[in-house]
Each structure stands twice: as C-alpha cells, then as structure tokens.
Amino acid sequence: MPVPVLLVTGFLGAGKTTVVNHLLAHADGRRIAAVVNDFGAINIDAELIAGASDGVVSLANGCICCSLEGDLLRTLSTLLRRDPRPEYIVIETSGVADPADIVRNLMDPVILREAPLETVLCVLDAGTPASALEDALVRSQLRVADIVALSKLDLAEEGAGVRMREAIRALRVPAVVVEANHGEIPLALLFPAAVDRAPTLREPGPRRPAEERFETLSWTSDRPISLPRLQQAIGRLAPKLARAKGLFETVEQPGRLMVFQFAGGRATLAPGETPAPGMPRTRIVFIAELGMLSQSELDGLMEGCVAGG
Numbered sequence: 001m002p003v004p005v006l007l008v009t010g011f012l013g014a015g016k017t018t019v020v021n022h023l024l025a026h027a028d029g030r031r032i033a034a035v036v037n038d039f040g041a042i043n044i045d046a047e048l049i050a051g052a053s054d055g056v057v058s059l060a061n062g063c064i065c066c067s068l069e070g071d072l073l074r075t076l077s078t079l080l081r082r083d084p085r086p087e088y089i090v091i092e093t094s095g096v097a098d099p100a101d102i103v104r105n106l107m108d109p110v111i112l113r114e115a116p117l118e119t120v121l122c123v124l125d126a127g128t129p130a131s132a133l134e135d136a137l138v139r140s141q142l143r144v145a146d147i148v149a150l151s152k153l154d155l156a157e158e159g160a161g162v163r164m165r166e167a168i169r170a171l172r173v174p175a176v177v178v179e180a181n182h183g184e185i186p187l188a189l190l191f192p193a194a195v196d197r198a199p200t201l202r203e204p205g206p207r208r209p210a211e212e213r214f215e216t217l218s219w220t221s222d223r224p225i226s227l228p229r230l231q232q233a234i235g236r237l238a239p240k241l242a243r244a245k246g247l248f249e250t251v252e253q254p255g256r257l258m259v260f261q262f263a264g265g266r267a268t269l270a271p272g273e274t275p276a277p278g279m280p281r282t283r284i285v286f287i288a289e290l291g292m293l294s295q296s297e298l299d300g301l302m303e304g305c306v307a308g309g
C-alpha cells in the first residue's frame with residue numbers, strides 16, 4: 001500500500017509545527033511519521049513536536065529544498081522500510097524553504113509510487129501584511145498549496161480572514177482556504193480517504209534556493225538565562241530577526257525549560273519539559289536575512305543574558 005505524504009509549507013513562524021503537533025496529537029492510533037526540517041544546526045522543531053505515534057525524523061543543518069534533498073529521499077526510503085510501515089508521512093519544511101524544489105524531488109518515480117504526495121498544505125499567518133504576500137518565497141509557498149490554512153486569526157484584526165481569502169484569490173492560488181485555530185485542521189481534510197487512483201503529477205515552479213537568502217545563527221549555554229535581560233536582548237535583536245525559537249532554563253524558574261518563540265514580530269514564552277540530561281540548557285536559533293546579524297553581535301547580547309554575565 002502506498003503511504004500518502006502531506007507536505008507542510010509556509011513562511012517562518014506561520015504555524016507549521018503547531019499544525020503538525022495538532023495532527024499527531026489527534027492521530028487516533030494512526031501511524032504517522034513526521035519528517036521535520038529546521039534550517040539551523042539545532043532542530044528545535046523536532047523537540048517541539050510531541051506525541052508522534054511513529055517517531056519524528058529530524059533533518060537539520062541545511063534546507064531540504066537546497067542541500068538536504070538527498071537526505072529527504074533517503075529518509076523517506078527508511079521510513080517506508082519500517083515495520084510496521086507508517087500509514088501517513090508528514091514532511092514539515094523549514095519556513096525558508098521553497099517547496100517547489102521539494103515537490104520536484106517528491107516526483108521521483110519510485111517515491112511517487114511508494115509515498116505519493118497527497119496534499120500540500122500552506123500555513124499562512126492571517127496577519128500577514130499585504131506587502132509580504134508579494135514576496136516571491138511566500139507566493140511560491142502559496143502557489144503549490146492544495147489547502148491554505150489561515151493561522152492566528154485570534155490575533156489578527158477583525159475581517160482579516162475575509163481579506164486574506166480575497167488576497168489569496170487575487171494571487172490565483174488554486175487552493176481551498178480553511179481556518180486553523182492553533183493548528184486545528186481535521187485529519188480527513190489533509191489525508192482524504194484512500195481512493196484507488198494514480199498520484200497527482202505536479203509541475204513545480206522555478207528553483208529559488210533558500211540558503212541564498214537566510215541564515216540561521218544559534219546560541220547555546222549551560223547557564224540559566226535572566227528573563228528581564230533576555231527581554232531586553234530580544235528587543236534589540238527584533239528589528240533584525242525574521243524568526244527565533246528556542247528552549248532555555250531561567251534564573252527565575254530553575255529546573256524547568258521554557259519554550260521561546262519569536263514570530264511575526266511577536267515574542268512568546270511557554271512552559272516546556274524538564275531539561276534532558278546531556279543537552280545544553282539553553283538552545284536558541286535566530287533566523288535572519290543574510291548579513292543582518294553577526295554571530296559576534298548575537299554572542300555579545302546573549303552572553304549578557306546569562307546569570308552573572
């Protein structure tokens with residue numbers, strides 16, 4: 001039996017991991033394998049994806065639309081050889097990935113037969129400004145979508161949903177648009193009931209490598225972080241950042257990890273798990289357009305956040 005693949009795309013911080021997490025948490029016993037690609041050296045997303053019924057495979061330190069394309073195909077082959085075989089495979093791309101290249105790779109005849117690309121889901125922050133919808137990467141992510149999930153409607157202005165639907169229609173995106181409240185999308189929509197039909201052949205657009213536009217810097221430490229100092233540092237870094245996320249222990253609440261997210265100009269903190277032995281207590285990745293942020297500037301600001309720093 002072929003294993004249908006769901007490809008989840010969408011810009012940095014749009015809400016892809018939230019959708020994948022929701023999907024895995026509502027798998028109802030279905031074996032769903034997740035392949036998660038974080039562009040940086042540390043794959044925070046793989047750690048944030050909990051409750052995966054058939055394991056999470058993490059692809060880090062590169063982008064599956066650029067340098068890791070071979071890794072993706074090898075990973076899929078390995079997943080297909082698992083016993084028992086997964087019933088579904090979800091691939092979460094990094095927010096900087098142009099899915100056109102991934103779709104092209106998934107059109108490989110063997111993969112298409114064994115793990116056909118069933119659905120491409122693009123998660124779109126409902127608060128995305130009109131100008132950002134003109135961005136070539138965002139357009140490419142939208143253009144390959146079968147379904148566009150509008151996230152963060154709870155944070156967006158009134159009427160944002162209607163405006164986004166109109167904007168998507170104006171871009172001639174041939175997708176079904178749904179609302180995803182904190183990642184809530186019915187599984188049946190993403191993996192329609194198995195029908196005996198040939199997989200859809202797709203014609204992706206031109207290549208646009210993500211690694212030429214964004215870079216990921218990371219910062220790790222074994223010392224806890226002072227929250228007020230971190231807030232100050234993030235305030236200074238914010239204008240340069242496209243996205244940041246990480247896990248850290250605070251001076252204020254030792255022994256417990258906090259999950260830090262910076263997306264769409266908004267920073268949030270949520271309680272996380274207890275720190276795993278052997279892992280640095282603080283791991284944060286920062287994604288910026290090339291040349292916007294240097295490692296030395298980042299190190300300087302972040303070193304100032306640790307206790308006694």
Ligand SMILES: Nc1nc2c(ncn2[C@@H]2O[C@H](COP(=O)(O)OP(=O)(O)OP(=O)(O)O)[C@@H](O)[C@H]2O)c(=O)[nH]1
Nearest residue numbers: 012013014015016017018095151152181182261263
């Ligand atoms: N209020 C609100 N927050 C949301 C919603 N969906 C996602 N978020 C938050 O948005 C932030 C980014 O969500 P992620 O799911 O990590 O985004 P992502 O697209 O996986 O991010 P990258 O993989 O780094 O590009 C997190 O803090 C989420 O909790 C939503 O519907 N409402």
